[in-house]
Amino acid sequence: MRHLDRQQLTELLAAPVFHLIGEVADEMHLEAYVVGGYVRDLFLERPSKDIDVVVVGSGIQVARQVAVRLGRHAHLSVFKNFGTAQVKDGALELEFVGARRESYSHDSRKPIVEDGTLEDDQQRRDFTINAMAVCLNRERFGELVDPFDGVWDLEDRLIATPLDPDVTFSDDPLRMMRCIRFATQLNFEIEPETFEALERNRERIRIISQERIIDEIQKFMASDAPARGWELLFQCGLLEIIFPELYALHGIETMNGRAHKDNFWHTLEVLTNVVRAGGDLWLRWAALLHDIGKPKTKRFDPAAGWTFHNHNFVGEKMVPQIFRRLKLPLDDRMKYVQKLVSLHMRPIVIADEEVTDSAVRRLLFEAGDDIDDLMLLCEADITSKNQQRKQRFLDNFQLVREKLVDLEERDRIRCFQPPVSGEEIMELFHLPPCREVGVLKSAVKDAILDGVIPNEHDAALEFVIQLHRKRRGN
Ligand code: CTP
Secondary structure (H helix, E strand, C coil), rough: CCCCCCHHHHHHCHHHHHHHHEEEEEEEEEEEEEEEEEEEEEHHHCCCHHHHHEECCCHHHHHHHHHHHHHHEEEEEHHHHHHEEEECCCCEEEEEEEEEEEECCCCCCCCEEEEECCHHHHCCCCCCHCCEEECCHHHCCCCCCCCCHHHHHHHHHHHCCCCCCHEEEECCCCHHHHHHHHHHHHEECCCHHHHHHHHHHHHHHCHHHHHHHHHHHHHHCCCCCCHHHHHHHHCCCCCHHHCHHHCCCCCCCCECCEEEHHHHHHHHHHHHHHHHHHHHHHHHHHHHHHCCHHHHCEEEECCCCCEECCCCHHHHHHHHHHHHHCCCCCCHHHHHHHHHHEEEHHHHHHHHHCCCCHHHHHHHHHHHHHHHHHHHHHHHCCCCCCCHHHHHHHHHHHHHHHHHHHHHHHCCCCCCCCCCCCHHHHHHCCCCCCCHHHHHHHHHHHHHHHHCCCCCCHHHHHHHHHHHHHHHCC
16 A cells, blocks of 8 residues: 555546546535545556546536536446436446435335535445545645545555444345455455454344345456465355355364365365466356365265265255356356366376376267366365375376377367268268267267377277167178
């Protein structure tokens, strides 16, 4: 964070639009301030595009006049019911609101709103770092108004509420998610009383729509250290409510003196590893969900110890249910996560045994273009504290990777297209569309993947002719 005095703030607000807003407000004998995230981000030197303006008086009136003065390209939208107005001019996006006081009833997010002072407006905001205002009127241009010491909290890297946190969170429970999102995104601590209020108010999250919750999650998932967001959700008790399947990964059970690892903390480690390796948002989701099937498949076998047989397939089936409930997209991005969850054991199994051409070719066939991400996930999944064991896996993965490159060059399996088509088979043997065509096609595929024949048309044709002859008994 940098320190900014009035002079520096004035320089940072040099864009003509800030002076224009001040002029319009002066003419109307009103006060206008830039407020909230935009001010916070000036101090944090983060780029910020939305500009929120609070007017002590009618924000809509000021917005109308600003839009007129900006000229014919500016576009004004008025939301009378909310007392807000938006002005868009090219890339510029301004939100105007009148300073207000809000009170909330217990079972709704809809507040009762009255006109208020600037300070009323600031104290109804979520966090001290989001409650700072800078005056735009000519006489006081660049003056910081910070009654809740947001600057100190920026300095101390703290998320704290301007009011009693129970009031702030109960008024608008989405702020609990915002609290965790900001702490994660900015790498700030949550002030202890604020954190305790998260614990006390967590049940209130149930009145918030899933769309808004996932928005906050996606913001911290895209940040530099998303595991921290999940850790905070876990610690304050929100995770259990909003994502019970992930919460269920938590815990260690011991039987006959044998314990399994805590799969929640393991999952967060894998997520962090994937982030370090440059994984994008959806690979991060795959990391988060890779072991999601474990609680359902956990068994204790006196001989083998703890097992999680087929947890990858159970997890694969859970992915669509989870995506639907969390309101994540149900398109190719979901399919990608499902595929990685389903295949995440394969390279480990291969690396644990002998790395054969056939096993690697089959893996390449199933993973297709996602093979590189899959390998990355699998390497991230090795969180063993036993360095020797870890190294053995990583060495074997290296072997799998080398084989992948080698086979790809030779066999082009990644975007596998059968070298003989169903139509060709039907024509060749005068067959109608029937089961036999499918059998022959899949035998060709297996022969290629097992390395019996090369991935080439002529070889495949020869193979299918021989096979058909054999199957007919001549
Ligand atoms: N705000 C609030 N409570 C909310 C949402 C927003 O008090 N539930 C206030 C905060 O003062 C915030 C401002 O409205 O700074 C603007 O909100 P928004 O644009 O959603 O967030 P930003 O703080 O600008 O942060 P970001 O752009 O990272 O979402």
